[in-house]
Amino acid sequence: MKTKPLSVALLGFGTVGGSVARIVCERPELADRIRLTHIFNRDVARKRVDWVPSSVAWTEDIDALLESKPDVVVEVIGGIAPAGDWVRRALGQGTAVVTANKMLLAAHGPELLDLAVRHETQLRFEAAVAGGVPLIHGVREGLAGDRLLRVTGILNGTSNYVLSAMSGGEQSMETVMVEARRLGYAEADPSADVDGDDAGAKLVVLAGIAFRRHLQLADIPRHSIRPISAPDFRYADRLGCTIRQVALVEARGDGFHAFVGPALVPRGSNFGLNMDANNIVTVAGHYGGENSFSGAGAGGPATAVAVVSDLLSLTQRERDRNEEWLPASVVAPPARPYYLRFVVKDRQGILSxxxxSLADKGINLDAVLQEPGYPKDTLPFVITVEPCEEDALVAAVQEIATADFHAEPPLALPMLLGEARRT
Amino acid sequence: MKTKPLSVALLGFGTVGGSVARIVCERPELADRIRLTHIFNRDVARKRVDWVPSSVAWTEDIDALLESKPDVVVEVIGGIAPAGDWVRRALGQGTAVVTANKMLLAAHGPELLDLAVRHETQLRFEAAVAGGVPLIHGVREGLAGDRLLRVTGILNGTSNYVLSAMSGGEQSMETVMVEARRLGYAEADPSADVDGDDAGAKLVVLAGIAFRRHLQLADIPRHSIRPISAPDFRYADRLGCTIRQVALVEARGDGFHAFVGPALVPRGSNFGLNMDANNIVTVAGHYGGENSFSGAGAGGPATAVAVVSDLLSLTQRERDRNEEWLPASVVAPPARPYYLRFVVKDRQGILSxxxxSLADKGINLDAVLQEPGYPKDTLPFVITVEPCEEDALVAAVQEIATADFHAEPPLALPMLLGEARRT
Structure with a gap:
């Protein structure tokens, strides 16, 4: 069936936007399906490049662009405002939107999806999670036949770069972070990456795709990777594990357990083996077991592939099943083992x-690990505990933290031994 | 948009068919989208189960079934005849078909796709490659924006089970095969699995999805894993590698290099780490780099998830971009390094x-490996060669094979050091 190519207006000509334009211009075989008509950017004269055909209008005038009624608006500006208002205006006039904006979707996904339905148009966002990894098509369509139980991912390339570079147990986070900045893997302020907001927003989108439920980002516990130190990797190694920033969402009764933060994963699991800035997502289903998807999680060209794939998918469907993310609540995790690391000014009686404190909360010790060679006034050692409820663990750690022997606050990490699939 | 559920007739009630029925019956939330109306099987009385609703007609009468004009026929019988004729009849009357039949698609894919187009209906086959791994949705839609360069996969669970079980270098293939049969991973006659026809047919389907080209299965070189022995794993290990049955197709000029057979892959790559009967596929694109998909490649429930996902995707599209697999030719591989293993009755002068012979064909040695402890009359040793053309290598090996010192025919395996992504 031959139809007119979709007219596409591109909002944002940064790394991703530039790559989207490049793919569309470099692949002449796409010309009968999509046609770039506008490029919008602030200070657009500075952005203009000569390899974009002269038929494309460069503009700073969002009103005129929207009034020209393109078939699709591609939003790769990022941030909630003003991008969100422009996405709303586009959907509200029946213009389809392709976006890579995870923060916008995490905050306003249900409202935007509803707006698309009411105006009989489409909102697509393959690029919002794990960059070029075709998760949304794979999960929402390829696994639609399954009843999904859990989604576990390494969704933030910066944190994974930092933690995998530290995995030898020699380098400090500061050293590795300097290198990450030099290579362009970390921004000057890496807070959103290392403290979990970026992975959290992606997890909200993933939960929408996998479960059609909307978790509030504010309800998802996010733990920073900043307290992780070189000794943690040495102790993790003795436990057959390494440390990764993990994001997970799991159906539990009427709600969902959700978590973002550093966790111990088996060294030989596909999470433990996920290196550099790569992303990986494992989806567990009731019928089909576990499927994993991995690849470059970010970067202009990889993310742009996802945007162009979304554009192409718009050319081949007259309608799509309406997507709706219903509200959902975040509940406590299942009982699980934890890794507790203390850095103390050593004296007698600390361990007892x-x-x-742990015994008082009904928590059983599994192992106590103390390596030689550390200074007595900042002595790191590790206790692992048998599977326990998170409430009990938090109460015990809070009580332990009030003692006067700590050189650093105690650190508790979940041990995800079954969640990260062994290869 | 509310529409009537699709009526679905299931052809075949074996492992996969039974699981398809179970998912459809166990997931009431699917009832407004798909409705099972018929189950066809030979000797159907023997197959009848009580958990299928009484509204479903059990039948041995294919003519009456097709005449009832279901919206979709699910073909999970397998084999080319008579399944192929029934698929043709369904498509020819405008009935959509969902199939898991890789052999049928490999042999007649272009004809069947064309039949679907001419009768304005759909042919879907997510279950035909890598069971439950949502490759087709991921690659064809999620990576549509990229220009794909190469697809590399471990597509046969039996072969991977056998080779990964042998990877310690202690067990013979015979021993491992006995265990594989006991666990249900291998059939009484494992020829299609270990000799490469199964992976070859899947590779034809993958090439169709990734490149929209049809390679003839007969044109794809398929090498058996049968000659692989325990010493090969010990020598591979010394090269930092292990051995897997690899299937790959790569765009080369106007044609495609395609290959199925045992190959050396880095021990630490995601192929080297792929264990048991799992499948993994890595897709390399010009823009997005490499994406990998992995999971259970076979088994009733996982394959059934793919079938049900295809059924659900039929409920949400009024039309799909027509799919067409154009003819394509198989061309020679790029120059690559090879692993050559000889088992000889030892005497002086063999190595020279x-x-x-190798030097005569312009092939440079890279390493010579000979481990102690083997009997002198069946002495295995290994030569690796620098990247060379396959033609030259084959000619050299043929010449070498005419010598009288061989206790076994020489074995040449490609070393896929860049094709299998390092994790």
Missing amino acids: LIAA | LIAA
Whole structure:
């Protein structure tokens, strides 16, 4: 069936926007399906490049662009305002939107999806999670036949770069972060990456795709990777594990357990083996077991592939099943083992005091690890505990933290031994 | 948009068919989208189960079934005849078909796709490659924006089970095969699995999806894993590698290089780490780099998820871009390094004779490996060669094979060091 190519207006000509334009211009075989008509950017004269055909209008005038009624608006500006208002205006006039904006979707996904339905148009966002990894098509369509149970991912390339570079147990986070900045893997302020907001927003989108439920980002516990130190990797190694920033969402009764933060994963699992800035997502289903998707999670060209794939998918469907993300609540995790790391000013009786606090909450010790060679006034050691409820663990750690022997606050990490699939 | 559920007739009630029925019956939320109306099987009385609703007609009468004009026929019988005729009849009357039949698609894919187009209906086959791994949705739609360069996969679970079980270098293939049969991973006659026809048919389907080109299965070189022995794993290990049955198709000029057979892959790559009966596929694109998909490649429930996902995708599209697989030719591989293993009745001068044959064809030695402890009359040793053309290598090996010192025919395996992504 031959139809007119979709007219496409591109909002934002940064790394991703530039790559989208390049793919569309470099692949003449796409010309009968999509046609770039506008490029919008602030200060657009500075952005203009000569390899974009002269038929494309460069503009700073968003009103005129929207009034020209393109078939699709591609939003790769990022941020909630003003991008969100422009996405709303486009959908509200029946213009389809392709976006890579995870923050916008995490905050306003249900409203935007509803707006698309009411105006009989489409909102697509393959690029919003894991860059070029075709997760949304794979999960929402390829696994539609399954009843999904859990989605576990490494969704932030910066954090994975930092943690995988530290995995030898020699380098400090500061050293690795300097290198990450030099290579362009980390921004000057890496807070959104290392503290979990970026992975959290992506997890909200993933939960929408996998479960059609909307979790509030504010409800998802996010733990920073900043407290992770070189000794943690050495202790993790003794446990057959390494440390990754993990994002997970799991159906639990009427709600969902959700978590973003550093966790121990088996060294030989596909999460433990996921290196550099790569992303990986494992989806567990009731019928089909576990499927994993991995690839470059970010970068202009990879993310642009996802945007162009979304554009092409718009050319081949007259309608799509309406997508709706219903509200959902975040509930406590299942009982699981934890890794507790203390850095203390050593003296007698510390271990018995910690053990007593844990026992008092009904938590059983599994292992106590103390390596030689550390200074006595900042002595790191590790206790692992048998599977326990998170509430009990948090209460015990809070009690232990009030003692006067700590050189650093205690650190508790979940041990995800079954969630990250062994290869 | 609310529409009537699709009526679905299931052809075949074996492992996969039974699982398809189970998912459809166990997931009431699917009832407004798909409705099972018929189950066809030979000797159907023997197959009847009580958990299928009484509204479903059990039948041995294919003519009556097709005449009832279901919206979709699910073909999970397998084999080219009579399944192919029934698929043709369904498509020819405008009935959509969902099939898991890789052999049928490999042999007649272009004809069947064309039949679907001419009768304005759909042919879907997510289950035909890598069971439950949502490759087709991921690659064809999620990576549509990229220009794909190469698809590399471990597509046969039986072969991967056998080779990964042998990877310690201790167990013979015979021993492992007995265990594979006991666990249900291998059939009484494993020829299609270990000799490469199964992976070859899947590779034809993958090439169709990734490149929209039809390679003839007969044109794809398929090498058996049967000659692989325990010493090969010990030598591979010394090269930082292990051995897997790899299937790959790569765009080369106007044609495609395609290959199925045992190959050396880096031990630490995601192919080297792919264990048991799991499948993995890595897709390399010009823009987005490499994406990998992995999961259970076979088994009733996983394959059934793919079938049900295809059914659900039929409920949400009024039309799909027509798919067409154009003819394509198979061309020679790029120059690559090879692993050559000889088992000889040892005597002086063997190495110099082999080296002379290789040098005569312009092939440079890279390493010579000979481990102690093997009997002198069946002495295995290994030569690796620098990247060379396949023609030259084959000619050299043929010449070497005419010598009288061989206790077993020489074995040449490609070393896929860049094709299998390092994790």
